Amino acid sequence: MNYELSAEEQALYDRVCDFADTVVAPAAYEYDTKRRLPLEIIAQMGEMGLFGLPFPEEVGGQGKTYFQLCLAVEALGRVDQSIGVTLEAGVGLGIMPIYRYGTAAQRAEFLPDLLAGRALxxxxxxxxxxxxxxxxxxxxxxxxxxxxxxxxxxxxxxxxxxxxxxxxxxxxxxxxxxxxxxxxxxxxxxxxxxxxxxxxxxxxxxxxxxxxxxxxxxxxxxxxxxxxxxxxxxxGRGYANFLQSLDEGRIAFAALGTGAAQGCLEEALRYAKERVVFGTNIGANQHIAFKLARMQARVHQARLAWQDAARKMDAGRPFKMEASIAKMVCGEAAMDNARDATQIFGGYGFMNESRVARHYRDSKILEIGEGTTEVQLMIITRELGLAA
Incomplete structure (x- = not known):
């Protein structure tokens, strides 16, 4: 399995990261406080083609891969999980069932606006x-x-x-x-x-x-x-169809968790280099440095997990167990990194203006949504041929 990003994939990730840093991040605290989805940001995401990424051009999509959708979700999740999950759910749970199971008439009626981000x-x-x-x-x-x-x-x-x-x-x-x-x-x-x-x-x-x-x-x-x-x-196929949607959605959900874990690492590393106590930055303290090293290890493991599952899905290979592993590993990485980042920030990490505080609140649902950690363990156990 090749874990190197292609030039096209890297360019997409960099482009969405730039959008996340310059457009999403500055507005995140305001909209979090107002508890309102910023439709102007969603519109810009639509103009970037993000909602149409994994769909063929003949239906109005971008003709890219599910892997590339997950890259975009990860990039957004670094700075704002709410925006990341809006894309993840909008595509995986909103558009994908219409595209995959819809009639020609249903596709014609709903896909144009959904793929363009004009509708959810x-x-x-x-x-x-x-x-x-x-x-x-x-x-x-x-x-x-x-x-x-x-x-x-x-x-x-x-x-x-x-x-x-x-x-x-x-x-x-x-x-x-x-x-x-x-x-x-x-x-x-x-x-x-x-x-x-x-x-x-x-x-x-x-x-x-x-x-x-x-x-x-x-x-x-x-x-x-x-x-x-x-x-x-x-x-009568509703149960089977939604199971397939959930298996796929767990990969993108895992990418969201990886983005959150990465965002916590980036913020904590920056703060550890800037925060001076007793004449030196706190990153020079081995206890803090080791905490950051563990955070890096979690990000690395999480990214490998979702990328492995996504590559297998795009290649048409079985991926059910890998999707559950990724969903579990990435959700736990996000929660653990959010906890460690908040500790490194100290009192500042307890203020909602801080990005790590929002990640701390946001990340718990990554261990619950689209199948709890316990459900993922059940799936993995069954894939191993054991009764659970």
């Missing part, structure tokens, strides 16, 4: 009793003539309530099916629900510990009627 989309999977256990989904969709009638609720849905959110794809129980062993299981399907559909309510956003700039809402669906043609993909 969400993916409504999680419910109060159904997250990792998607089989516990309670939201239902019943065919009534040529319409689906949907009832239920979703929670923790990213990009679901912005002024430019165009749709949310939801998973719903559309019937029952008999498994090979004779047991009866829920039939899960995916259905596109455009924002503004009567009965579809985007509830007030959450008061979160971190990711304050990222848009996250609970959703309520009460007798929501959408055309039968809004079925996304094959009926």
């Amino acid at each position: 989309a969400g993916f409504g999977l999680t419910e109060a009793a159904a997250g990792s256990d998607a089989g516990a989904t309670r939201t239902t969709a019943v065919l009534d003539g040529d319409e689906w009638v949907i009832n239920g609720s979703k929670q923790f849905i990213t990009n679901s309530g912005t002024p430019i959110t165009k749709l949310v794809t939801i998973t719903a129980v559309t019937g029952e099916k008999t498994a090979p062993d004779g047991s009866v299981k829920k039939e899960l399907s995916c259905i596109i629900v455009p924002n503004g559909t009567p009965g579809f309510t985007v509830e007030p956003g959450y008061d979160k510990v971190g990711w304050n700039t990222s848009d996250t809402h609970p959703l309520t669906l009460r007798d929501v009627r959408v055309p039968a043609a809004n079925l996304l993909g094959e009926r």
Whole structure:
């Protein structure tokens, strides 16, 4: 496996890092305090082609790779995880299902604005009793003539309530099916629900510990009627389709964690060289130096993990276990580096104006979102052929 970036990949990473440093970072504290997604920054990301990176040119994309999308997510995550996850979820959970499973009509209607960053989309999977256990989904969709009638609720849905959110794809129980062993299981399907559909309510956003700039809402669906043609993909394949989306999304989520770990290292290293105590900079203290060395090691391990998974995915090779390893390793690296960086900064690291303080608050969700660390351990165990 070649871990060297090509000239094109390096140029993309450098370009997004420059954008992150000059445009995103200066505004991060203000928007974090206001708890508002900066649509002007999202528009600029759209103009840069970031939302269209891994999609073919014939559908309006940039014709690049998933690996390159992850590079962009990592670069943004260095300075603002909320902006990084807006891109990650916007592509992996918003656009990718439409592109991969959508009909020609669905693609024509939704992809142009989504790929250009003029619109966002969400993916409504999680419910109060159904997250990792998607089989516990309670939201239902019943065919009534040529319409689906949907009832239920979703929670923790990213990009679901912005002024430019165009749709949310939801998973719903559309019937029952008999498994090979004779047991009866829920039939899960995916259905596109455009924002503004009567009965579809985007509830007030959450008061979160971190990711304050990222848009996250609970959703309520009460007798929501959408055309039968809004079925996304094959009926009854919703569970399998979302699993594939999650496997892929975990790689980009891992890249986000790597960016956070890198950002913490950069800030802590700068501060350790500048902060003078008892006549010398604190980086000369072996205890601080060793802490920074461990932070560097975590970044290196995390980057290798997500890049390995992404290269395998782009090559069409199996990557399920590698994606789970990357997601787990990178989330832990971000959390550990945020903790160490905050300690190095001391009191300044406890102030929200500090980037490391925001990383400290933001990074915990990297061990929870898109499959908890415990879920990743279960997947890895099963891939090893063990029962868990």
